[in-house]
Amino acid sequence: MHRPPTAEAAIAEELAAVRPGLLPRYTARLPGARAAVLTRLWRALAHEPLPWLTGRESGAHGLALRLADGRTLRGPRADPYATRAYVTAVRLDRERYEDPARLVAALGVPHGSAFAAELAHSVASLALSRAGADHPKEWPEKDWEWEQRVVDGHPFHPNCRSRPGFSVADQLAYGPEHGPVVELGTVPAAAADCLLSGTWPDELRDGGRLLLPVHPWQAAHVLKRPYDRWRPARPLMSLRTLALPGGPHVKTALSARLTSSVRDISVSSVRSAAALSAFAEDLAARTDGLLHITRTLGAATADSPDLAALLRESPEVYAAPGERVLPVAALATTSLPESPAWLAAFTRLALTVGLRLLDLGVALEAHGQNLLVVLSADGTPLRLVYRDLADIRISPARLARHGIAPPALTGRPITDDETALRRKLFGSLVAGALAATAGSGPALATALATAVPDLPHTPDLLALRQQPLPTKALTLMRLSPRTPGDQWTVLPNPLVLEGDPSDQ
Template structure:
């Protein structure tokens, strides 16, 4: 019986055809990529509320996970905030597992087969990303150069590099870590059939038609229609957002699943773009100069999530001579987080801004991609930049208490629920951006302990300090395809890491 090639074999075969010089390094990177994805998966198994794990027992030297079918998984103690690939193998009863996709297949849980395929893609794609990495040691000059230094994707998602539907040629042509130049195109759409927000530039108008920027992958695989060449651009961390040579960023619809979500642009996001941009400016003005929010210059939807685009300011417009701006995810490519003093200063800056906005009434989705930091010439963290307001949470009641008129919006962005607001900020900023920068629970806890005494005492800060830390249950979400929306788990407080309980 013929078996289809594994993801690793398929990528190797395609790579031999399109970029054979990378093949030896790809092969060399595979074991490390398996360990990196297995580490992320083990973190999920150790800390997420997966229904088929009935108990967790912390021993002197290892962690045991009891499964509903009577088997037991054994592996190392799981630091929920570690980013290094410290899990090279686990045991399912007596069987040794080094491959995360094979482990998920062996577990035989509901919806596990599809997730196993994604894990296999993530390993192969991660090895390809690392194989193509060749970054200079000096600090980059441009923001897009910083974004292209990040090879590993999401620091905690097992699908950190899963890009289903992308061939090897696609990844080399469009993945930011491969440093390509992408030739964007435009598709003409009748203006009277579009939803428009902000000022759509004359360059992208043609009489009674609007010219919508399109990603070439989207045009070829989803729209399946011709497009006119427009301008070259550099892909950023999100892959579908690209930097034009003269500065503005273009967020394109890219209807592919990356990590957890299909990355299109909904009409709701376009409709909300202008009022959110106004709100962002007002909030930034109340942070004593510590935060800038990039403005959405214009947005258009042809009333389809597959054909839409946004134009947004580059974060570089907020830098002074000698300063650098980079996404927080790129900090791990520098030596800065190795200094406890620097890490504490960065945590103090990020928490001051995040908690201030939460008190005002907005919970940022402040993960390492949306949140950027402006550094001085000697590397000190000076200010923050936030981009992409499409997934924040807004509390009309909190805004009103501070005399801020809530934007005229309804829907998923709007809530007064304190749990939802705190989950959004704490899960993205502390369990995401700060944890990923610190790289371990002890380092994160030390940074928070140094920063907290300088923060204003608020109910939100007390909630952060007194309870476990919320984080998205990323693996549970992938194994629950029929459950819409975010699902959550509770991680040990990084200020006091607690052992796993046997009744978890």
């Protein structure tokens, strides 16, 4: 019986056709990609509330996970904050597994087949990304150059580089790590049929029509209609947001599943864009100059999440001469986090800003893609820049305590639930951006222990110091396709961590 090629073989076959010179580098990077994805998967198995795991035992020889069917999965002791690929193999009873997709298939858990296919694609795509990345500059000058240095994608998600629906040619043409220039297009729509928030530039108007920027992949695979070529742009980390020369950034609709979710630009987010941007700008002014939030210049949709665009300031406008602004995810590509003093200073800055806004009533989704840092010429962290307000949470009750009028919004962003607010900030900033920058539990613990005593004592800080650290249960979410929304787990608090983190 003929079997379809594995994801690794399929990408190799396509690569041989479209860029054969890259094939040896791709093949050489496959073992490292498997270990990188397996390490992320092992973190999930060690710490997420997966219903078919009945027990976890840690000892001198590593971590043992008991399955509901009586089998035992064994691997190394788990550091939930490690970004180095330290898991090269695990054992399911007597069988040794180096390939995360084969492991999940062997587990035989509900919805595991689809997840295994995603993991296989993540491995192959990650190897391709590592093969194609070539960024010799130690200190790039342009913001988009920093974005291209983040080759591995999400630091803790097993689907860190999964891009289903993208061929090898698509990844080479649109993936930021490959350094492409993307020719954005426009699709006309009658202004009367469009929802517009903010200001729409003259160059994107044609009489009574709005010209909506469109990503070439979206036009070909979703809209399936021709478009007019507009301007060249550089793709950023999120793939669907691109930097025009000299600014601004253009967030396009790109209805492909990236990592976990199908991303689009909802009609409601377009409707609220201007009001939310103005509210956030006023809030940032209350941080004593430590935070800037990139303004949304305009947002428009032809009444469809598949045909919409958002124009946003480039973070570069907030960097003075001699300063650099870069996404926090790119810090790990520099030597800066190797200095405990630097890491503590950055942690102090990030927590000062995040906790201040949380106290005021806004929880940022401050992961390494949304959060940027402004560095001085010698690398000192000076200020933060935040972009993309789509997933923040706003507490009217907290705002009212500070005499701040909430924006005229309803729905998902609005909540007074303290657990939801703290999950949003702590899960993205501490368990996400700061952990990935530190690179390990011990480094994160040291940075937090140094920074936290200098912070204002608030109930949120007390929760951060004493409670387990929330994080999204990313693998559980992929294995629960019928459960909508985010699912959560908790990680050992680095500030109270003693012994092996998998014991807690």
